[in-house]
Amino acid sequence: MKTIQILGVGCPKCQNLTANAEQAAQELGIEYELEKVKNVSEIMKFGVMVTPALAIDGQVKASGKVLSAAELKELLR
Amino acid sequence: MDWKKEWKALTVIGAVFFAAFYLPVGRARFDNALLEAFALAKWYAREHVVFCLLPAFLIAGGIAAFVSQASVMKYLGARAKKVVAYGVASVSGSILAVCSCTVLPLFAGIYRMGAGLGPATAFLYSGPAINVLAIILTARVLGIELGVARAVGAIAFSIIVGLLMHLIFRREETEKAAAQAVMPEPDVHRPLCQNAVFFAAMIAVLVFANWGRPASSTGLWHAVWSAKWIITSVAAVAFAAILVAWFGLTWWRILLAAIPAALLAVLFPDVPMLAFAAGVVGLSVITATGGDESREWFTSSWGLAKQILPLLLFGVLVAGALLGRPGREGLIPSEWVSAAVGGNSVWSNLFASVAGAFMYFATLTEVPILQGLIDNGMGKGPALALLLAGPALSLPNMLVIRSVIGTKKTTVYVSLVVVMATLCGLAYGALFR
Numbered sequence: 001m002k003t004i005q006i007l008g009v010g011c012p013k014c015q016n017l018t019a020n021a022e023q024a025a026q027e028l029g030i031e032y033e034l035e036k037v038k039n040v041s042e043i044m045k046f047g048v049m050v051t052p053a054l055a056i057d058g059q060v061k062a063s064g065k066v067l068s069a070a071e072l073k074e075l076l077r
Numbered sequence: 078m079d080w081k082k083e084w085k086a087l088t089v090i091g092a093v094f095f096a097a098f099y100l101p102v103g104r105a106r107f108d109n110a111l112l113e114a115f116a117l118a119k120w121y122a123r124e125h126v127v128f129c130l131l132p133a134f135l136i137a138g139g140i141a142a143f144v145s146q147a148s149v150m151k152y153l154g155a156r157a158k159k160v161v162a163y164g165v166a167s168v169s170g171s172i173l174a175v176c177s178c179t180v181l182p183l184f185a186g187i188y189r190m191g192a193g194l195g196p197a198t199a200f201l202y203s204g205p206a207i208n209v210l211a212i213i214l215t216a217r218v219l220g221i222e223l224g225v226a227r228a229v230g231a232i233a234f235s236i237i238v239g240l241l242m243h244l245i246f247r248r249e250e251t252e253k254a255a256a257q258a259v260m261p262e263p264d265v266h267r268p269l270c271q272n273a274v275f276f277a278a279m280i281a282v283l284v285f286a287n288w289g290r291p292a293s294s295t296g297l298w299h300a301v302w303s304a305k306w307i308i309t310s311v312a313a314v315a316f317a318a319i320l321v322a323w324f325g326l327t328w329w330r331i332l333l334a335a336i337p338a339a340l341l342a343v344l345f346p347d348v349p350m351l352a353f354a355a356g357v358v359g360l361s362v363i364t365a366t367g368g369d370e371s372r373e374w375f376t377s378s379w380g381l382a383k384q385i386l387p388l389l390l391f392g393v394l395v396a397g398a399l400l401g402r403p404g405r406e407g408l409i410p411s412e413w414v415s416a417a418v419g420g421n422s423v424w425s426n427l428f429a430s431v432a433g434a435f436m437y438f439a440t441l442t443e444v445p446i447l448q449g450l451i452d453n454g455m456g457k458g459p460a461l462a463l464l465l466a467g468p469a470l471s472l473p474n475m476l477v478i479r480s481v482i483g484t485k486k487t488t489v490y491v492s493l494v495v496v497m498a499t500l501c502g503l504a505y506g507a508l509f510r
Contacts, residue, residue: 009181012380040185040481049150049186 002030002076007037007063008052017052017066024072032076110398110408117397117445118390125217127350131357132283133213134385138378139279140209142370143272153191153200162192163199167235170204180204181474185481194246194482198490199239201478205468206231210385214444215464217287219451222509227464230501234465238493245489271323278319281312286353306349310342313356326367334359385440392442400449407449415454418463421506423499429459430498433467434491443467458506466498 004021008014018036025032037043046055050064054072061075101107151157152165166187170180180201188197205211207228216224288305291298301308317335320326338359342352364375400414401407418425438446443464451460470491479487 012384040181040477043182044185044189047190049183049190051182 002032003035003057004032004076005035005037005046005055005058006052007043007046007048007055007060009038009040009043010036011052013066014052017054020067020069021054021072024069024076027069028073028076030076106408109406110401113401113405113407114394114397116405117402117449118393120402121389121393121445125214127354127357128286129213129217129283130382130386130389131354132279132286133210134378134382135357135360135374136213136276136279136283137209137381138376139276139374141377141381142374143267143275150191153187153196155191157192157196159192159195162196163236163239166192166196166200166239167203167232168207170200170207170235181477181481184478188482193243194486195239195243197239198242199235201490202238202469202494203231203235206235206465208440208468210381211441211444211468213283214441218444218448219460223457223460223464226461226505230461230465230505231469234494234497234501238490238497241493242486242490246486267323271319275316275319275323278312278316282309282316285309285312286349306342309353313338324371326363326371330363330367334363388439389441389445392439393445396442396445396449400446400453403448403452406453409453411453414450418450418455418459421456421458421503423503425456425459426462426499426502426506427495429455429463429502430466430495433463433465433498434470434495435472436467437471437473438467440468456506457509458502458504460502461505462498462502465501466494470494 002025004025006014006018006021008017014036018034022034025034037046043051043053046053046060048060048063052066053063054061054067054075056075067075149165149169152161153169157165183204184197184201187200188194191197212224212228215227285301285305285308288302290302293299317331321328321331335356338352338356341355342349345351361375361378364371365379366372367375397407399407399409418429447455447460447463450463451457475487475491478490482490
């Protein structure tokens with residue numbers, strides 16, 4: 001069971017990242033829970049300044065870019 | 078039937094019915110306003126889309142794709158030198174804030190985990206204010222004078238507002254967030270000067286393609302104007318060479334993309350729009366189907382275009398209906414406009430900055446609205462005041478800023494921006510009347 005968190009206030013880039021993450025997780029067939037963190041103060045708690053960012057199980061894995069589904073699969077494995 | 082759910086639909090239908098029932102069709106002012114809205118949209122489509130907006134989207138997309146945010150952010154971190162931090166914060170908006178929704182997290186980050194309140198405020202202000210697209214469209218539609226005043230004013234402004242915020246609140250310790258800022262690793266694979274030349278070539282194409290006909294028929298400006306398509310073509314060829322040499326695009330694909338543009342330029346030398354449009358389409362096709370990097374460039378440009386064009390169309394239609402196209406009047410009588418923001422009095426400058434601060438302008442829509450206002454008698458000073466206070470502030474974003482820095486600091490920030498915008502407007506209006 002993995003927790004995927006998408007950090008971002010909701011711009012198109014964050015939506016792309018969300019879609020890619022869902023696709024990657026589904027292709028891997030893993031159990032996951034996806035959460036969108038939209039509150040700026042909450043995002044700050046992760047120490048992220050450049051959105052969109054992605055955290056897996058509470059660990060920030062990428063910030064400031066939209067990872068492709070292929071890159072996300074590597075991170076989720 | 079569950080009326081708790083249905084009442085919304087009923088209200089909407091009722092509202093539309095009454096609006097249609099009392100629709101003032103046939104009244105001269107209303108009919109004229111509709112006509113003006115479409116006339117203005119047509120004017121924009123003909124004058125500003127191909128030569129100005131299309132290359133501007135490619136430039137802004139290029140900035141988003143090729144300039145590493147990480148390399149800028151290291152100058153805004155907790156240990157950055159203050160002088161450098163202010164300087165970087167005041168100009169980096171054009172690089173970091175291509176998408177307006179990224180401004181607030183960055184602002185909160187610089188404030189809590191980075192260089193502190195002063196640079197954070199400078200960044201918060203300059204981010205939306207010196208957006209590349211906005212400056213380009215301002216210079217094109219409202220004149221180069223106002224475009225430059227906007228860019229220079231916004232940069233100077235952001236540093237002063239940042240410094241004042243720092244001085245006013247210097248006694249307050251900011252609670253630094255416990256988390257150490259996660260700085261994305263800068264992935265540098267191309268020297269800075271190559272990127273600079275790349276953007277210079279693209280900007281040259283944009284500037285010379287839009288070179289306006291000067292009033293006199295002699296002198297340097299006129300010489301540039303008569304040779305503008307030759308200069309633009311040279312810049313475009315240089316740009317193509319840069320793409321092949323440093324950006325890894327294959328030469329035969331570039332050539333393939335350039336052929337239609339060149340053919341159209343030879344066949345229809347009087348309609349440069351055709352050749353220019355063909356060039357943009359060609360470039361889009363090869364970047365969209367090219368390697369990872371060029372695909373990212375295209376994706377960012379396309380994303381921006383998709384996001385901004387509908388808003389701009391809406392803004393143009395509203396501006397046309399309310400204020401009319403150049404030389405005409407829309408729903409709002411010209412006397413109202415010149416009474417409120419005409420001339421260069423303290424009152425009209427203040428009115429323009431307060432109105433600008435609270436009003437929400439979607440990206441770029443401030444330009445058609447301002448154009449309508451100027452045409453209906455708005456003074457140059459109040460116009461700049463509105464440009465300086467408007468895009469950076471709006472009621473919704475004040476509320477978000479408040480959630481990050483609190484009511485007191487937000488109030489001071491908003492008042493500073495309004496007062497400064499008024500003063501800048503007064504000075505500009507007195508200098509260029």
